[in-house]
Amino acid sequence: MARVRTGEKIMLTIPLAKSCIPIGGTRYAPDWESEVKLSSAAWQHSRLTAAAEALFAGRECRVSEGEGTEASCYELHWGPQEERLESGTAEMPEVLPPQGYRLSLRGRTATIASGDAAGLFYGIQTLRQLLAGLEPGACLEAANVVDWPDVPLRCMNYDLRQTFSKPELLVDYIETMASFKANALLIEYEDKFPFAEEPQRAFRHPRHALTDGQLDRLLEAAERSFIEVIPLQQTFGHLEYVLGREEYKHLRETEESTGELCPSRPEASALVCGMLEELAARHPRSRYLHLGCDEVYSLCECAVCREAFGGSRNMAFLAYVNRLVDFTCELSKKPIIWQDVLAECSDEELALLDKRVTVMSWHYNGKNVSRLVTPLLTRLQELGVEVMGAPSVRCFDAKDDQNYPLVRERLANIEQWTAIAAERRLCGLVGTNWTAVFSLGVPYGVFETSWYTMACFADASWNRKRGSGANGTSGRSEAADASSGSNPNGSSSSGQLSPPLPFIDRFLHVFHGVAPETAERLLGNRDDEDYYSSMPKLLDAVTRNAGVARLIAALLDFERAADRSRTIHKYAYRRELYPDSEPEWRSLSNNYRITREGLRRSRERIAEELRAFQPDDMAEHYVLSRFYLHDCLDERLYREMGLRE
Ligand SMILES: [Zn+2]
Numbered sequence: 001m002a003r004v005r006t007g008e009k010i011m012l013t014i015p016l017a018k019s020c021i022p023i024g025g026t027r028y029a030p031d032w033e034s035e036v037k038l039s040s041a042a043w044q045h046s047r048l049t050a051a052a053e054a055l056f057a058g059r060e061c062r063v064s065e066g067e068g069t070e071a072s073c074y075e076l077h078w079g080p081q082e083e084r085l086e087s088g089t090a091e092m093p094e095v096l097p098p099q100g101y102r103l104s105l106r107g108r109t110a111t112i113a114s115g116d117a118a119g120l121f122y123g124i125q126t127l128r129q130l131l132a133g134l135e136p137g138a139c140l141e142a143a144n145v146v147d148w149p150d151v152p153l154r155c156m157n158y159d160l161r162q163t164f165s166k167p168e169l170l171v172d173y174i175e176t177m178a179s180f181k182a183n184a185l186l187i188e189y190e191d192k193f194p195f196a197e198e199p200q201r202a203f204r205h206p207r208h209a210l211t212d213g214q215l216d217r218l219l220e221a222a223e224r225s226f227i228e229v230i231p232l233q234q235t236f237g238h239l240e241y242v243l244g245r246e247e248y249k250h251l252r253e254t255e256e257s258t259g260e261l262c263p264s265r266p267e268a269s270a271l272v273c274g275m276l277e278e279l280a281a282r283h284p285r286s287r288y289l290h291l292g293c294d295e296v297y298s299l300c301e302c303a304v305c306r307e308a309f310g311g312s313r314n315m316a317f318l319a320y321v322n323r324l325v326d327f328t329c330e331l332s333k334k335p336i337i338w339q340d341v342l343a344e345c346s347d348e349e350l351a352l353l354d355k356r357v358t359v360m361s362w363h364y365n366g367k368n369v370s371r372l373v374t375p376l377l378t379r380l381q382e383l384g385v386e387v388m389g390a391p392s393v394r395c396f397d398a399k400d401d402q403n404y405p406l407v408r409e410r411l412a413n414i415e416q417w418t419a420i421a422a423e424r425r426l427c428g429l430v431g432t433n434w435t436a437v438f439s440l441g442v443p444y445g446v447f448e449t450s451w452y453t454m455a456c457f458a459d460a461s462w463n464r465k466r467g468s469g470a471n472g473t474s475g476r477s478e479a480a481d482a483s484s485g486s487n488p489n490g491s492s493s494s495g496q497l498s499p500p501l502p503f504i505d506r507f508l509h510v511f512h513g514v515a516p517e518t519a520e521r522l523l524g525n526r527d528d529e530d531y532y533s534s535m536p537k538l539l540d541a542v543t544r545n546a547g548v549a550r551l552i553a554a555l556l557d558f559e560r561a562a563d564r565s566r567t568i569h570k571y572a573y574r575r576e577l578y579p580d581s582e583p584e585w586r587s588l589s590n591n592y593r594i595t596r597e598g599l600r601r602s603r604e605r606i607a608e609e610l611r612a613f614q615p616d617d618m619a620e621h622y623v624l625s626r627f628y629l630h631d632c633l634d635e636r637l638y639r640e641m642g643l644r645e
Contacts, residue, residue: 010143011500012509013129014455015462017147028105029139031079037064039075045117055128072113074120079109100148121226125179151421151461153428155184160192162435163443163618167214171221178225180458188232191241200275231279232290235272240439257298263320264304280331294338314349317341325354343376362390369416388428391417393453395434400442403555404449407529414457418464431457442625448548448613452531503528513543551609561598567591592643
C-alpha cells in the first residue's frame with residue numbers, strides 16, 4: 001500500500017466539504033490508468049464532459065452502461081470496472097439539496113453522484129483539488145463525502161473601473177473561482193465594455209475597453225465553469241465617465257455632482273436605457289442585470305427634481321428606480337439595485353418600490369453588520385422583495401492606498417454576512433472586490449492579492465459552520481488518525497470527525513502548494529489573519545501561484561521601506577533647529593541614503609511583479625500612486641535641504 005502523508009489528508013479543500021467520513025482506516029489509491037465513465041445524463045452535458053476531460057487530461061472519458069438513479073442521474077465513475085460504487089452512509093440525506101454531490105473514495109475507485117449537473121461539477125472540483133495535492137504513488141484516506149452549499153448564489157466580483165488584470169487573466173481566473181465553487185460573477189465594466197451602439201460607443205476606454213473577442217472569451221469561460229455573469233451598469237450615480245464629458249455635463253444633478261445623473265431629464269433616461277439594452281443583449285444567458293443606484297448624494301437637489309417630487313429625495317429615487325425596473329424587466333432581466341436610499345424610506349414609501357427588483361444590501365465594516373442591515377432586509381422580505389447580501393473581500397477600509405486587503409476586517413465581515421445569510425435565508429451573497437473608491441480614486445491594492453479573501457468568502461458561503469481560525473496544526477494529524485477507524489455516527493455537527501485544518505493552512509495547500517507541515521515548520525504559530533505577513537517566509541516553499549506570492553512579498557517590502565522613509569521627514573526639523581551641527585547633518589543624510597535605496601529597490605521589484613498581471617500603463621499607474629509623495633518630497637524638500645544631489 002502506498003504511503004499516506006499528513007499533508008494528504010482528505011479535508012484539505014476549499015471550500016471544506018460539509019461531511020467527510022473516513023472509511024475504517026482504509027486507503028484510496030487513484031488508479032491513474034482507468035478510464036472515466038459518465039452516466040448518460042452527464043455524458044450529454046457538454047460542460048460536464050469538458051470538466052471531466054480537464055481533470056483527467058489524457059484519459060478516455062466514456063458513457064457508462066448504467067443510467068444511475070433518478071435522484072442521482074449525474075454520475076462519474078473512475079476506477080477499475082470490477083469495483084462497484086457503494087455510496088451512502090447513515091448520515092447522508094436521502095435527497096441532496098441543489099448543487100450537492102456525494103463523492104466516494106475507496107480502494108482504487110472514485111465515484112461522484114448528484115441530482116443536478118452543477119452538483120457533479122462541484123464534485124469534480126473537490127476531486128480535482130484532492131488529486132492536485134497528491135504526489136505520484138501517494139494515496140488518501142478512503143472516505144465518503146457528502147456536500148452542498150449553504151448559500152445558493154455565491155458571487156465573485158470584477159471591478160473594471162480602475163487598474164485591473166490583463167484580459168487573458170480575467171478569463172483564466174474564472175476557472176479558479178469555479179474551483180472554489182463560486183457560481184456567479186458580478187462585472188462592473190464601466191467604460192471597458194465594448195459598446196457598439198450610439199451614443200455610448202463614444203464612452204469606450206481608448207486603450208482598455210475589452211474587445212468583442214475578449215468579452216466573448218470571458219463569457220464563454222463563465223458558461224463553461226457554471227458561473228452566471230451579472231453585468232452591472234450604473235444608471236444613477238458613479239457615472240463620471242459619462243457626465244465628465246463636456247457634452248453630457250448638463251445631465252448632472254448639480255454642477256458639483258460629477259458622476260450623478262438628474263432623473264428628471266428625459267435625455268438622461270434615454271441614455272441609460274440605451275446602455276442597459278446593449279448590456280442585456282450582450283449577456284443573453286444572464287438572469288440578472290445590476291443597475292447600481294448607490295451613493296447618489298446629490299439626489300433631488302436640482303430645481304426640476306425639487307419641484308417634481310416636493311423636495312422628497314426618497315420619492316425622487318423610487319420614481320426613477322421603478323421606471324428602470326420596468327424597463328429592465330421588459331428586457332427579460334431581473335434588475336438588482338444597491339440598498340442605499342431604501343434604508344431611509346418610510347414603510348409607506350418602501351411599499352411603492354416595484355417588487356420585481358432584487359435589493360443587494362452592502363455593509364463592509366464594524367462588528368454590528370446584522371444590527372445595521374436586518375431592519376431593512378426584514379421590511380423588504382415582508383414586502384416580498386428578493387434580497388441578497390454583499391460583504392467585501394477588498395474595499396476602502398479607511399485606507400485607500402492599501403496594497404492588499406485588510407485581512408482582519410475582511411474575514412470578520414465575511415463571517416458576519418454568512419451568518420446573516422443563514423438567518424435571513426438570503427438567496428445570494430456577493431464578495432465585492434473593489435479597485436478604488438470610484439473611477440477617479442487611488443487604486444486599492446491589486447486584484448491578485450485578494451485571492452485569499454476571495455477564497456475565504458467562497459469557503460464561508462459554501463460551508464458556514466466549517467471550523468476555522470484555530471492556531472497551528474499540532475495534534476491534528478493524531479486526531480485524524482485516531483478517528484479514522486471510529487463509528488461514522490460519531491461525527492460532529494459539521495460532519496467532520498477530526499478538527500479541520502485552519503483556513504490559512506488549507507489555502508496555502510490548495511492555492512500555493514505548501515503542505516501544512518511545511519507551514520508549521522516555516523511559520524510556527526499562525527492564524528487566519530497571518531497570510532500576508534507570512535509570505536516572505538514562504539516564498540521558497542511556494543509551488544503554485546508563485547507570482548502572487550512574490551507580488552505580496554514585494555508589496556510588504558515596499559511598506560517596510562516606506563515606513564522607514566518617514567525617519568527622514570520626521571527628523572528634518574532637527575536640521576532646521578541645528579543648522580550648523582555636523583552630527584545632525586550626518587544622522588539625517590545617513591538615513592536619507594539608506595531609505596532612498598530601500599525605496600528604489602522596492603519600486604523596481606513591485607513594477608516587475610505587477611507587469612506579470614496588469615497592462616504596463618496600469619502597473620505604472622499603481623507604482624506612481626504609491627511613490628508620488630516620496631518623489632515629491634525628494635524633488636522638493638530633500639533637494640532644497642541639500643540631501644539630494
Ligand atoms: Zn434633477
